[in-house]
Amino acid sequence: MRRTRFGWKAALATGVAMAIQGCGGATGGAGAGGAATAAYGTWASPLGADALAAGAVSISDLRVAGGALYWRENRPGEGGRQLVMRRDAQGEVAPATPEAFYVRSRVHEYGGASYVVLDDAIVFSHFADQRLYLQRHGAAAVPLTPPGYQYADCVLDPARPRLICVREDHTEATLAANGEERNEIVAVALPEGDAVREDAGTVLVTGSDFVAYPRPSPDGGQLAWIAWDHPDMPWDRTALSVAPLTGDELGTPRRIAGTDRTAPLEPQWDADGTLYFLDDPDGWWNLYRWRDGQVSAVAPMQRELGGALWQQGASxxxxxxxxxxxxxxxxxxxxxxxxxxxxxxxxxxxxxxxxxxxxxxxxxxxxxxxxxxxxxxxxxxxxxxxxxxxxxxxxxxSRSPLPQAWVSRGEAIRFPTAPGPDGAARDAHAFFYPPHNPEAVAPADEKPPLLVMIHGGPTSVSRPTLALARQFWTTRGFAVVDVNYGGSTTFGRAYRERLDGQWGVVDVQDAVAAVDHLVATGRVDPARVAIRGGSAGGYTTLAALAFTDRFRAGANYYGVSDIAALAATSHKFERNYDVSLIGEPDEALYRARSPLYHLDGFGEPLITFQGAEDRIVPPAQSRAIVDAVRAKGVPVAYLEFEGEQHGFRRAENIVRAAEAELYFYGRVFGFVPAGDIAPVAIDNLAP
The missing domain is CATH 2.40.10 (Thrombin, subunit H)
Structure with missing residues (x-):
């Protein structure tokens, strides 16, 4: 993948020349329709970085109970606090959990399904101590479970006064005996009066490395769930089982679905006792049912229901x-x-x-x-x-401050990429967002800089929704391409499995191919191409800079720089993910895929952002690559945020990261962004 290097100094000189040709930066002569002529990257935008934080308020974990709607809402302006909101039948919306509590589970580290609504109460997971709390309407929240455990995807047992939950046992005794936490399905008793007795739960299902979707039948007589074991991930292989449920006793389980090549998900019981679920024996997650002891397909189609189970309880x-x-x-x-x-x-x-x-x-x-x-x-x-x-x-x-006339809409593009292992031609997919600002126009002889976005996961997907994190760039004169590289979901299992054993290869090849396509069609400036991504996308960013010469700069958000170090420190859910992404642990192979050990090819400017409390990609990963490229003399900047984990949730940090990244590109590509932006210290870059 090595290309002729067009170094950062040459890119800087080209960017400066273009800014000069563009009438001196942010202001200039009149363009078409009265818009001001200005170099790409210098356009004034109505979308400030503070809008990214305000727009990061999100809705998730939707529930319905008693005619009311409940959901979990993330509040960056309140330090990233998450709370449950309620909308009643009359349309009134108000918080449903106390202000002092932060509703978020850490099961599998990524959480999900962190509360359940009962007739007269809400039971939720509090982020600070991961205990379940019972919040009766009008009363104070009280702990329902003791410390040392984490809970998610709790559902009400229809036949008994209790919850059935996924539980992670983090007690010292379990960690000492197992070497890692234990994941089980448990029954947690609900109080029948005012007195609340803390109950860690009675174990119903154990013996698998992971469990999800505990679902009792409508009469409470059966329990369905899915399970999987290391080194699989829940989109590789899972097993769907059903067992009789009597009190605290679970009968002999019966495996309903799941083979070495399928990953059933989302079991749901119908009122007549039929069990529906998703499965992918034909390569697409479709709807199936189990009735009268037989499994049959309901609606086969080459479209995906479901998706990669990064968080518990997806519906x-x-x-x-x-x-x-x-x-x-x-x-x-x-x-x-x-x-x-x-x-x-x-x-x-x-x-x-x-x-x-x-x-x-x-x-x-x-x-x-x-x-x-x-x-x-x-x-x-x-x-x-x-x-x-x-x-x-x-x-x-939340409401976007960006008028629709300013929105750059994604264009689906399909382009040739590197051939498969058998030499067969293959295509990859992305969404292209051209620069768009009704009050600015670039000089006729200038092409826009390109920002290549790489989603995380890596088994995730980027959809063409309104994302202020993209519009922040397009309104300033950047073109953006959001790449759904091989490994992404919604394209079927075969496309998803392209990444098996090929992380750092296929994803990088597809990112390069997206740039090649846009350069060949004359839509972007080949001398000003940056790549950015977070988590797994951060790894692809680092790999692209280390192993190719297509990119002129990169922004790494808490990305992996050393595969072996990731394997050594990863949490349980991803502890063996490197086996499917890279291969069986092998020092030579892991070093071959680790950007940290390929600094000879790493010559382009890098800015890195990191959460100080990140357990998924610890700060040591980011500090190591930053120190290494700094010692090599490459321009580098590093920002580490206290109080942040894997992904930034605090408004002030979201703002600082966006502005710092913009400032960085301005310095590297030789333009001055509009607005008042605090500078960033960039080592090895001349003033």
């Missing part, structure tokens, strides 16, 4: 109770919501103005609710009429 379909299911299906990073006839398998998509959906739930017999995102508007909580597919917006957690 992409709901049974309507009248012989249908409402489901989100995905293809090539774009979602459709519609109904599936459970008898015939007929799929009826709704014509809705959204490109992404999550948290699909049933509100009542004729109405579904979901979190929906559009290409040009903020994410919203919507209600959908199941009869005619019409919708209404119930709530938005």
């Amino acid at each position: 992409t379909y709901a049974l309507t109770g009248d012989g249908r299911a409402i489901a989100r299906t995905s293809l090539e990073a774009q979602d459709t919501l519609g109904t599936i006839d459970l008898a015939t398998g007929a799929w009826r998509p709704f014509d809705l103005p959204f490109v992404a959906y999550s948290d699909v739930r049933l509100l009542d017999a004729g109405t579904a609710v979901a979190v929906a995102s559009a290409a040009d508007d903020d994410a919203a909580l919507i209600a959908v009429d199941l009869a005619d597919g019409s919708h209404r917006v119930l709530h938005r957690a």
